Amino acid sequence: GGIDPEVLKKLRYDIHVINGRIIFNRDKGRSKMLCNNLIPDEAKEILKQYDCHPYLVPIYKTKNYNSFRRNFSRRMKVLSQKINLSVQLKTKSARYTFGDRAQNLLIDERIASQIMGHKRKTTTSIYSNNFPLGVQDDSHKKIIKV
Numbered sequence: 001g002g003i004d005p006e007v008l009k010k011l012r013y014d015i016h017v018i019n020g021r022i023i024f025n026r027d028k029g030r031s032k033m034l035c036n037n038l039i040p041d042e043a044k045e046i047l048k049q050y051d052c053h054p055y056l057v058p059i060y061k062t063k064n065y066n067s068f069r070r071n072f073s074r075r076m077k078v079l080s081q082k083i084n085l086s087v088q089l090k091t092k093s094a095r096y097t098f099g100d101r102a103q104n105l106l107i108d109e110r111i112a113s114q115i116m117g118h119k120r121k122t123t124t125s126i127y128s129n130n131f132p133l134g135v136q137d138d139s140h141k142k143i144i145k146v
C-alpha cells in the first residue's frame with residue numbers, strides 16, 4: 001500500500017498483522033487514520049527475506065530515522081545511476097508509485113486514499129501525475145458515448 005518508511009519502521013507481526021492483513025494507525029500529520037490492508041502474496045515473499053521478528057523489516061534498528069533516510073537516498077542515487085533509471089529512487093518512491101499507478105488504473109481516489117491512509121482525499125493527488133493521454137482519451141470517449 002505504499003507505506004511510508006517511517007511508519008514501516010514501527011510495524012510488528014505480533015501487533016499489526018492479523019489474518020493476513022496489516023492494521024495500524026497512520027499517525028503522520030496527527031491524522032490517526034486507520035489502515036487495514038491486505039498483505040498481498042508478493043509482499044509476503046519480500047517480507048520472508050527479512051529475519052527480524054517481531055518487526056516486519058529491519059528499519060526498526062535505526063536509532064535516527066533522518067540518518068537512515070540520508071544514507072538510503074545516497075545509496076539509491078548510486079543505484080539509480082548504475083541501472084540507468086530516468087529518475088532517482090527515493091525513500092518515498094514506492095508510495096508515489098502506488099498512488100500514481102492507482103490513478104493510471106482509474107482506481108477510485110477514495111479507495112486509494114483509504115489504502116494509503118490519507119484523511120483528506122486531496123492529499124492523494126499529491127502522489128499522482130497526469131493521466132497518460134491514452135487513459136485520458138479512453139475516458140473522454142466513455143463520457144461522451146450515448
